[in-house]
Amino acid sequence: MSTAAPVPAAPAFKPTDFHSGNIVRWCPGCGDYAILNAVQGVLAARGKAPHEYTFVSGIGCSSRFPLYMGTYGFHTIHGRALAVATGVKAANPKQEVWVVTGDGDCLSIGGNHLLHALRRNQDFKVLLFNNEIYGLTKGQFSPTSRLGLVNKSAPYGTIDEPLNPLRVALAAGASFVARTSDNDMAHMKSILERAANHKGTAFVEIMQNCVIFNDKVFEEYYGVKTRKDTLLYLHDGEPMLYGKATERGIVHDGGNLATAEATAAGDKVIKHDEKDENLAYLLTSLQHPEAPVPVGVFKCVERPTYDSMMTAQVAKARELNGEPNLEKLVRGPKTWTVE
């Protein structure tokens, strides 16, 4: 880059430029507030104007999100956010499309759409607010609720094995898979920024606390005081170390991952590689309390987006068929004249 060329100053946006003016109505203490702040902060810093974004959601507490954003927004129906977003992005590829969804919306009623959105790899962002519970319908178990969780619709405890959202995403071929938490503003912002800049579908699971129906469900490992020992912060190309003095690391153990004392393990400590899909999958198996819970970008690869392939197909159809001529088309291959 030439040093002489002046760098154009990005238009200055403040987070408040991304406020819709609607009164935010989540429960006091809900993790959603922090996510809203993070998103508004990240977008303001990116330099694009509010009208360049469209936020799409389904139904659930999280899905009220677009109503609070000063952008274009569409609060749709339960489970269908991704399907609606697919049409928004295909019809209007210049829009920056963000989908906000919850664990019930995205993985239960809308599960099918998640698989297909991820394999298509349209250029939009998916924020999964995972609180492991149904909040808006007041406390039933969700597809990510843990076995045995006692709740309104499972008074004797949940007997459904929970889904691991990141494993689902990887299996469906997602090109960007990450995890962050609602109680770590800096980390959340850095991951959202990475997602925003990814060309393709970016899937971000946000561990989000529901103060009313599933309070402190992540606290044991994402709590501010203990998390250096219980979370594994992923950095591309760097050794996977954790602990207050980074004294522990992740190593291979046969076909699995294991924890080890860092000094003893030496260069056996695995270096993170965002392009290594198998490693990403192994990382999703690390669970509390046996291992630290990984946060950060699990996988990030570039592959053609659906939008770019669709644009290419339209161009090819034009090339093959020439300029569209509606009259000729309507006349069809064979006509005859009646005098």
Added chain:
Amino acid sequence: MGTATNDGITTDDGILGNSERKDVQEVDDVTILFAGDSGGGMQITGSQFSDTSVVFGNDISTFPDFPAEIRAPVGTLEGVSAFQLHFSNHDIRTPGDKLDVLVAMNAAALKKYVGELKHGGTLIVDKAGFGPNELKKVNYASNPLEDGSLAAYRLVPIDITPQAIASVKPAGISGRAAERCKNFYTLGVLYWLYDRPVEPTIEEIKKKYGKKDPAVAEANVMAIRAGYNFANTIELFTSSFRVRKAKFDPGLYRNISGNVAAALGITAAASKSGRKVFFGSYPITPASDILHELSKLKHFGVLTFQAEDEIAAVASAIGASYAGELGVTCSSGPGIALKSEAINLALMVELPLLVVDVQRAGPSTGMPTKTEQADLLQVLWGRNGDSPIPVLAAATPGDCFETIYECARIAVKYMTPVMFLSDGYLGNGAEPWKVPDLNALKPFEFGFGLEKETFKPYLRNPETGARPWAVPGTPGLEHRLTGIEKEAVTGKINYEPENHQKMTNERHQKVANIAKEIGPSKVSGDQEGELLVISWGGTFGAVLTAVEEALKVKRGIGHLHLRYLNPLPADLKDIMAKYKTVAVPELNNGQLAYHLQGTYGRPVASIAQASGRMFSVSGLVTKFLSFVK
């Protein structure tokens, strides 16, 4: 055969004729049905005969009748695929009631359709399809070709398969491929019988297979010529028949099926509106052909999207409409049921959405390849909450073009989902169609309320009741939509009782406003008197023909065909009042009759048929006359 202009065809000349070919005899119209094993090429044979006939200048109406299974077991009743063709020298509107000619390529085809052949009708069979196995599969105790049970018909048994195989020997193709040539051999026989030239089909064969597989192309050309020559030289038939050209309005014509016409109508909407069409669809019989057609037309501004399911298909279309293009989704009854919740979202957020329902027979899976009109009440009333949406139905295959275009225009002008109803009979059936003047299509009207200073998402156009269509990406028009009830004008979430009543009324009024665009209803036949027949959708041709027939017997009968089912034409009530009886023939259990009765509070007689098939004209005539003193 049909109504013969002379008695030539009704006299029994026997199969073996004189050594010289008799004069070609003229008939007015002929109904032929080609039947054989599914996968045996019956649809191609039938459509080739249709194409040749329309280019020759006949009016035609066709209807394919095929099994839902792709390849049901060979030689069974379930595996029979058929193509019915009605061609004539005058205006016709149905594929015909009873058959003049049945071409049965095997015993199963004979068993399935012989009951529909007129007494004295011509029955052409391939003897090779009547071996012991074929007879056993359909429980024939003895060979009907030999036991005298077909004495009522003019039976023409031909060794089609061995003759066809022998005729294509010089092409040097495999045994199986040679056997497949029997269809074109049969076509050759029929071309001779109905005095059609073989050249158009030969050209078509060369165009289609000439490059891909020259040997197969050559074999098919040999087969069609061999069949033609066979019928000509051995004097199999004592005479051949000719149907003269039909009288059409002057103009340029093409042959078209309802599904193709619908696809073209959608493409015309993209072109005329200047907005791209986003077509979200999930494959389903009998609607998939619309997806197939449109997926070839990406360069016309039509983006086709084969979604993961019916719900994604409609939801993505709604997303596209929000993003500023015209969202279209397409299915049949079961898929429409799955889309209902999302259609209501489009109604609530007041976005344009075109929903195409190519109806099929029965609830649940029902009979996917058979026709019916039984989704009417589903699309009128089958969603949660008060959910008024416009519903229009096409009358003929060609009318699918104009009606679907009108649906798209209304969707955009009134910012509403609109339901377009077709059915399997229209979608797959074909007719000659006068190529429309595209300049005469009504323009699209939108663009209300987009001034940045005064923009409100739910401000209504005082004339139509439509809200503004603001496109994401436009500075200053940022707004949020939701399926939750909203405050009038501002669009903010609102649960107040008075507001919900107001919004419910406004949504209803918006659809009611469309009635102002519907011109005066046309009644054919008598303008007052004994019986008003009200029809809708694909029964148009059968009902109009039957009314004309009935009028030859008794007076006081009128016919009104509805394109708009919601809103209904404003003058309908007054027209109904001019007749003693109002009767609605429809292919369901009486849905429009029920709807009209409820709407206008007067008794409406129902002529209901749910058999998966079109009305027979003669059956309708009897019914109509039973209402007239």
